[in-house]
Amino acid sequence: MRKLTTFFFCLLAALLPLAAQNNPYEIDDVCYECLRRAEDTVDDLETDEFEQANARLLEQSIVRHDEKARTLYYVFALRRLCRKGEVATPEQRKQANEDVDLAFDVLRDVARETGLTQYYYYSYDLAQNYYFTTRQISRAFSLLDKMLKDSEQENDEYGLWQALRFLAQVYQQQLDVLNTRRYLKQCLDLYNTTKDPTIRRQPVTRIYCDLADTYDFQDDSCRLYYNKAFQSAKAHMDTLRCAYYQAQIAAFDKNLKEYHTRRDFCLNDPAFRSFFRTGPEMFDCTDAIIQRERPSQALLDTLYLPRQQQFIGRLASQWGLHDLSLYMMRKRFEAMQSILSNINDMRLEEASGQFEAYRLNRQLRERDEEVALATRLVVALLVIILIGALAFSLTHIRILRRERKADEERIRELKEANDQVQLANAAKTRFVQNMSHEVRTPLNAIVGFSQLLSLPDGSFSEEEKTEFSEHVINNTQMLTMLLDDILNTSAIDSGNYRISYGPGEVHRIARAAIKSTEHRLKPGVRMYYQPESEEPFTFTTDPRRVQQILINLLSNACKHTTEGEICLSSSLTRRPDFVSFLVTDTGPGVPADQAEKIFERFTKLNEFVQGTGLGLSICRDVASRMGAKVYLDTTYTDGGARFVLELPVTPEIPEEETTETK
Amino acid sequence: MAPFFEQEYDYSKYNVLAVDDIPLNLLLVKKMLSRFNFEFRTAADGQQALDAVAAKKPDLILLDLMMPGIDGFEVIRRLRANPETADIQIVILSALNSNEDVVKGFNEGANDFIMKPIIMEKLLSCVVTQMQLVAAKNR
Numbered sequence: 001m002r003k004l005t006t007f008f009f010c011l012l013a014a015l016l017p018l019a020a021q022n023n024p025y026e027i028d029d030v031c032y033e034c035l036r037r038a039e040d041t042v043d044d045l046e047t048d049e050f051e052q053a054n055a056r057l058l059e060q061s062i063v064r065h066d067e068k069a070r071t072l073y074y075v076f077a078l079r080r081l082c083r084k085g086e087v088a089t090p091e092q093r094k095q096a097n098e099d100v101d102l103a104f105d106v107l108r109d110v111a112r113e114t115g116l117t118q119y120y121y122y123s124y125d126l127a128q129n130y131y132f133t134t135r136q137i138s139r140a141f142s143l144l145d146k147m148l149k150d151s152e153q154e155n156d157e158y159g160l161w162q163a164l165r166f167l168a169q170v171y172q173q174q175l176d177v178l179n180t181r182r183y184l185k186q187c188l189d190l191y192n193t194t195k196d197p198t199i200r201r202q203p204v205t206r207i208y209c210d211l212a213d214t215y216d217f218q219d220d221s222c223r224l225y226y227n228k229a230f231q232s233a234k235a236h237m238d239t240l241r242c243a244y245y246q247a248q249i250a251a252f253d254k255n256l257k258e259y260h261t262r263r264d265f266c267l268n269d270p271a272f273r274s275f276f277r278t279g280p281e282m283f284d285c286t287d288a289i290i291q292r293e294r295p296s297q298a299l300l301d302t303l304y305l306p307r308q309q310q311f312i313g314r315l316a317s318q319w320g321l322h323d324l325s326l327y328m329m330r331k332r333f334e335a336m337q338s339i340l341s342n343i344n345d346m347r348l349e350e351a352s353g354q355f356e357a358y359r360l361n362r363q364l365r366e367r368d369e370e371v372a373l374a375t376r377l378v379v380a381l382l383v384i385i386l387i388g389a390l391a392f393s394l395t396h397i398r399i400l401r402r403e404r405k406a407d408e409e410r411i412r413e414l415k416e417a418n419d420q421v422q423l424a425n426a427a428k429t430r431f432v433q434n435m436s437h438e439v440r441t442p443l444n445a446i447v448g449f450s451q452l453l454s455l456p457d458g459s460f461s462e463e464e465k466t467e468f469s470e471h472v473i474n475n476t477q478m479l480t481m482l483l484d485d486i487l488n489t490s491a492i493d494s495g496n497y498r499i500s501y502g503p504g505e506v507h508r509i510a511r512a513a514i515k516s517t518e519h520r521l522k523p524g525v526r527m528y529y530q531p532e533s534e535e536p537f538t539f540t541t542d543p544r545r546v547q548q549i550l551i552n553l554l555s556n557a558c559k560h561t562t563e564g565e566i567c568l569s570s571s572l573t574r575r576p577d578f579v580s581f582l583v584t585d586t587g588p589g590v591p592a593d594q595a596e597k598i599f600e601r602f603t604k605l606n607e608f609v610q611g612t613g614l615g616l617s618i619c620r621d622v623a624s625r626m627g628a629k630v631y632l633d634t635t636y637t638d639g640g641a642r643f644v645l646e647l648p649v650t651p652e653i654p655e656e657e658t659t660e661t662k
Numbered sequence: 663m664a665p666f667f668e669q670e671y672d673y674s675k676y677n678v679l680a681v682d683d684i685p686l687n688l689l690l691v692k693k694m695l696s697r698f699n700f701e702f703r704t705a706a707d708g709q710q711a712l713d714a715v716a717a718k719k720p721d722l723i724l725l726d727l728m729m730p731g732i733d734g735f736e737v738i739r740r741l742r743a744n745p746e747t748a749d750i751q752i753v754i755l756s757a758l759n760s761n762e763d764v765v766k767g768f769n770e771g772a773n774d775f776i777m778k779p780i781i782m783e784k785l786l787s788c789v790v791t792q793m794q795l796v797a798a799k800n801r
Contacts, residue, residue, distance in 0.1 A: 436757065436758075436759060437728060437757045437758065440757035440759075440777075440778045440779060441684060441687075441757060441778070443778070443779045444687060444690070444757065444778040444779040444780060445686050445687070445690060446779070447779035447780070447781070448687075448690040448694065448779060448780050448782070449690060449693075451694075451781070451782040452690075452693050452694065452782070459696075459697070460693070460696075464693070468693075471686060471689075471690075475686075
C-alpha cells in the first residue's frame with residue numbers, strides 16, 4: 001500500500017508540468033511545509049501528529065487562499081482514512097467504509113468547487129486500493145463504476161481515462177481476459193481521440209503490451225499490439241521495454257541473431273532488473289530452451305507471473321520441449337487457479353461479511369426492541385411500587401395522625417383531671433408539682449416521638465419509625481396507669497369509691513394478677529404463683545379490688561427487680577381467719593425505718609424510678625375499706641422485699657354495699 | 663417545622679452534650695437534632711456531664727434539671743464557676759415548669775429554657791440560635 005501511494009504521489013508530482021524541485025505540488029511554501037509534515041506522518045497511526053499537520057495545512061491554505069493546497073488537504077484526509085480503514089477490525093469495517101466514502105464525496109465536492117477534479121480522480125486510486133487491501137472487491141468495482149459514471153457525466157476525459165485504466169488493471173489481476181481487453185481498448189480509443197495533454201503525455205507502451213498479452217503469441221493481434229508497443233516505446237524513449245519484448249518475439253520466431261542483440265541490450269542496461277524483476281531469469285530460461293535444454297527447476301520457480309509462464313510454455317513448445325511446455329502450462333494453470341480461488345474466497349468473504357453485518361444489524365434491532373420492552377416493564381413496575389409505597393405511607397401517616405389525636409385527647413383528659421385535683425384540694429399542690437414531672441416524662445416521649453413520626457418521609461428509616469411508634473405506645477400505657485392512679489386517689493378522697501362484695505377464689509385472683517403484670521417484667525426476671533394448697537378456696541370479698549392491690553404490689557416488684565424472681569404466694573394458715581397473699585422479690589429491698597413511710601402518698605424511695613408514689617397509698621386505702629391490711633414484712637431479710645396482703649375470710653359488710661352488688 | 667427541614671444545616675464541627683437521666687429523652691433529643699449532624703454525646707447524670715465536659719469541651723449543653731446526684735442547677739453552677747467552661751452555651755430541657763424553676767435556671771447562668779414535652783420547632787430554633795451565637799463568638 002505504502003509503495004503504491006508513494007508511487008501515486010510521485011505520479012501526482014510528475015503530472016504538474018512546472019513542478020519546482022522542492023515544491024512539486026506548486027503550492028504556497030508555508031502550505032507545502034505543512035503538507036510535507038502531513039505526508040511524513042500519514043502512515044503513522046500511533047500518534048495524532050498527522051491530524052495536527054493536516055489541520056494546519058487546511059488553516060494555512062484558507063489564510064493564504066491556496067485552493068490547491070486546500071484540495072490537497074482533503075486528499076490527505078482521505079488517504080489517512082484509507083490507511084486507518086486498512087488496519088480496522090471487521091467490526092469497525094462498516095464505520096471505516098462510511099468514513100472513506102464520506103471523505104471521498106467531500107473531496108469530490110471540493111475538487112469540483114476548486115476546479116481541480118484531477119485530484120478527485122487520482123484519489124480513486126486510494127479508495128480503490130483500500131477496498132482491494134481489505135478484500136472488498138464488490139465495493140472496489142462499484143467504486144470504479146461510480147468513477148466511470150461521474151467522469152462520463154462530467155465529460156471529464158482524464159477521469160474516464162483513469163477509470164478505464166483501473167478497470168483494465170483490476171480485470172487483469174482477476175485473469176478476466178475479455179474484460180481486460182475491452183477496457184484496454186477503450187483506453188487506447190480515448191488516448192487516440194483525446195486532446196487532453198495530460199493523457200497524451202501518458203506512456204501507452206504498457207497498455208499495448210498488456211493488450212498484446214491478452215492474445216496468444218501466434219495470434220496476429222498479439223504481434224500487432226506488440227508492434228504498437230514498440231512504436232510507443234520508441235516515441236516515449238522506452239527502449240528497454242521495447243527491446244525486452246522484441247527479444248521475446250525473436251526467440252519465439254527462432255530469429256537467434258535478433259534475439260541475442262536484444263537480449264544483450266537489455267542485460268547491459270543497469271536499470272533492466274528494476275524494470276523487469278525477473279527479466280534476467282527469463283533470458284536464462286530462454287537461452288536454455290534455445291539450446292533445447294530444460295532449464296533448472298530453481299530457475300523455473302522464479303517465474304511467478306502467469307504471463308511469463310505462458311511465454312515459456314509456448315516457447316518450449318516452439319522449440320520442441322513438449323514436457324517443459326506441458327509443465328509450464330500446468331504451472332500457469334495452477335497459478336491461475338490459485339489466483340481465481342483467492343478471488344473467489346475474497347468475494348465469498350465479503351459476501352458473508354455483508355451477511356454478517358445484516359445479521360448483526362438485525363440482532364441489534366431485536367435487542368433494541370427487547371431493551372425497550374424491558375425498560376417499559378421496569379418503568380411500569382417502578383410506577384406500581386411507587387404507588388404502593390405512596391399508598392402505604394399515606395395510610396401509615398393517617399394512622400399515626402389518628403394515634404396522635406387520641407394521645408392528645410388523653411393528654412387533654414389528663415390535664416382536666418389535673419385541674420380538678422388542683423381545684424379540689426389546695427393541699428395537693430405538692431402532688432400536682434410532682435405529678436407534673438411524672439406526667440411530662442411519658443408525655444415528653446409521646447409528644448416528641450409523635451413529632452418525629454409526623455416529619456416528612458425520608459427523615460427516618462422504617463425501623464426507626466417502628467421504634468418511635470413503640471415508644472409512643474409504651475409511654476401512652478404508662479400515662480394511662482398514672483391516670484388510673486390519680487383517678488383512684490381522687491375517687492377515694494371524694495368518697496366516691498365502692499367496694500362490691502362477692503365470692504372470690506384465691507387462686508383465680510392470684511393468677512389473674514400475675515397475668516396482668518407479666519408484661520412489666522424486666523428481662524431475665526421470673527414471676528410465678530406459689531399456692532400453699534392447690535385446693536380452690538372461695539371467700540367473700542371484692543375480687544376486683546383484691547386483684548388491683550395485687551397488681552399494684554406486683555408492678556412495684558417488677559419496677560424494682562432487675563434480676564432474680566418475683567413470687568406471689570397465698571396462704572390460709574399464715575394468719576388464721578385470713579387469706580394471706582405474699583409478694584416477694586429479689587430487688588434492692590426497703591430499709592426497715594422506711595417500712596411505714598412508703599405507704600404515705602407521694603413517697604418514693606427512689607425519686608428517679610418512674611411512678612406517682614401513689615400506688616402503695618392507694619393499696620392501703622382500698623385494703624382498709626375491706627377490713628384488710630397491707631404492710632411490708634420487715635422480718636423478711638433474705639434480700640429484696642416482701643409485701644403482705646391479709647384479707648379477712650368473713651369481712652364485716654356495711655349495709656349499703658351489699659345491697660349495691662347483690 | 664418547615665424552615666428547619668427545607669434548609670440543610672451542617673454543624674458537624676460542633677459538639678453537643680445532652681444530659682438526662684432518662685435514656686428515652688436522650689434518644690428523642692438525638693433524633694430531633696439528627697438533621698444538624700452534630701458530634702453528639704450524652705451523659706446520664708450531673709457527674710457524668712461534668713466528666714464529659716472535662717474530657718472534651720462541648721459547644722452546647724442540653725441539660726435536664728432533675729437528676730440523681732448532682733442535679734442540673736448544680737452542674738450549671740460548677741461550669742460557670744470554672745473560667746475554662748464558663749462560656750459554654752447551656753440550654754435547660756426540663757419537666758420542671760414553675761416560674762421559680764425557670765428564673766432559678768436563668769439566674770444560675772443558663773442561656774435558654776425549654777420545657778418538656780419538647781416541641782420540636784422550639785428546640786430546633788433554640789439550637790440554631792445558640793449555634794449562631796457560638797459561631798459569632800468564635801469569629
